[in-house]
Every structure is written in structure tokens, then in C-alpha cells.
Amino acid sequence: MAKKRLIVAITGATGAIYGIRTLEALRDSEGVETHLVMSRWAEKTISLETPYQPEQVMKMADYCYDVEDVGARIASGSFPVSGMVIVPCSMKTVAAVAHGYTDNLVARAADVILKERRRLILVARETPLNEIHLENLLKLTRAGAIIVPPVPAFYNRPQTIDDLVMHLVSRILDLLEIPNNYTRRWGELVEIKSEQGL
Structure with a gap:
């Protein structure tokens, strides 16, 4: 069976650990092939x-690409992938x-995902949000992207902090249709509380 190809992009917004843990989870998932691109600011963050x-x-991914290489294979719709997640996603990248405005490989790959009607997930990180941010996020939602702010549950x-991180990673994997057990589900929690008489 062919592996499920997924693009993971990490940008310079705070929350780099979300991208790292997502990569680790995908690496440990059966039948998944990851294609990683990081912005220059992501590397610094x-x-x-x-x-x-x-x-x-970079070693956590199956394939890595330079952010300036807009001629990479993930920049073409003829290269089949199941989806892409930008985690975390800066407001610069959202815009x-x-x-x-496909001036680097992160933006170009995301643009291709949208035009090919594939799944694009943006873990948009900023607070508070101004009107420009909100309009850009709404525009992306209308274009088919899924906006997943890193809101703790x-x-x-x-x-631990890692519990909070992994809950979000679990939600990302759910949206990518990757089976996982990185967090306890709502129904499981209700059952546990019932058993404890709470």
C-alpha cells in the first residue's frame, strides 16, 4: 500500500514545539511519508x-526542502499529497x-494545496487578532483551508505543557485522518468520571 504523503511546514511564529511534536507523531504513524519545509524564522524560533x-x-522528516526552492516537487500540483499542515503558522504566512503571494516554498506549497482542493490546515498563532488577521483567516476558510488556533483544552x-501540546497534535492528526491516541477523548473522560462517581 502506498504511503500517505503529507507536507509539514513550520514558520517563525511562537509555538515551534507544536510543529516538532506533529512531525514526531507523523514519523511514528504507520504508512505516512512527511515532506518538511521550514522558514528561516522557524529555524531561529x-x-x-x-x-x-x-x-x-529535519531528521524527523522523510524529505526536507529549502524554503527558497519554489521549484521543489511539493510546489507542483502534479506531485500527489494528501494534505498539508502549517504548524505554527505566522500571520505573515497567513497573509x-x-x-x-507565493514568494517562498511554504506559501507556494499551500497555494498548490488550495488549488488542487486538498486539505490545508493552518495552526494560526497570534493574539490578539486585528481586523486584517481576521479577514485573512476568513478568506482562507472560504477557500477551503481549516484554521486550527492552538487553543489549550x-x-x-x-x-504538563506537553499534555497541552499533544492534545492539539492529536486534533491535527484527526483532521489529517491519521489514527492516534495522543489525548483522552471527551467520551472517554465522561466514562471515567462516571466510573469514579463524579
Whole structure:
């Protein structure tokens, strides 16, 4: 059976760990092939925010591409992929994709995903959001993208920061139709509380 090809892009918004954990989860998923592209600011943010270096993150993917290489195979609709996730996604990248400004491989690959009507997930990271941000996000939603802000969930009783991160990663994998057990589901929590008499 052919592997499921997925593009993972990491941009310079804070929250680089979301991208790293997503890559790790996809690496550990059966039948998945990952194609990674990182912006220059993503590389800096990874070094600033996490114990990882960009070179270590690159090794988590099956294939890596230079962000300036707009001639890479993931920049063509003739290269079949199942979907793409930009995690985290800066507002600069949101603006570029929303307006078709494909000046680097992240924006170009996302543009191709939209034109081919494939699944595009943007983990858009900014707060507060101004009118321009909101209009760009709405434009992308109308174009078929799925906006997944990294909003923490507390119904699963997280104990660590990684619990919060992995809950979001689990939601991303759900949207990519990748089976996973990285977080406890709502129904499971209700059953546990019922068993405990809570």
C-alpha cells in the first residue's frame, strides 16, 4: 500500500514545539511519508524556544526542502499529497497564502494545496487578532483551508505543557485522518468520571 504523503511546514511564529511534536507523531504513524519545509524564522524560533536544533528537526522528516526552492516537487500540483499542515503558522504566512503571494516554498506549497482542493490546515498563532488577521483567516476558510488556533483544552485534565501540546497534535492528526491516541477523548473522560462517581 502506498504511503500517505503529507507536507509539514513550520514558520517563525511562537509555538515551534507544536510543529516538532506533529512531525514526531507523523514519523511514528504507520504508512505516512512527511515532506518538511521550514522558514528561516522557524529555524531561529526552534533554537530559541526548544531544546532542539533545526538539523535535528529535519531528521524527523522523510524529505526536507529549502524554503527558497519554489521549484521543489511539493510546489507542483502534479506531485500527489494528501494534505498539508502549517504548524505554527505566522500571520505573515497567513497573509501570503490568503493573497496568493507565493514568494517562498511554504506559501507556494499551500497555494498548490488550495488549488488542487486538498486539505490545508493552518495552526494560526497570534493574539490578539486585528481586523486584517481576521479577514485573512476568513478568506482562507472560504477557500477551503481549516484554521486550527492552538487553543489549550482543559477537559482532559492536562498535567504538563506537553499534555497541552499533544492534545492539539492529536486534533491535527484527526483532521489529517491519521489514527492516534495522543489525548483522552471527551467520551472517554465522561466514562471515567462516571466510573469514579463524579
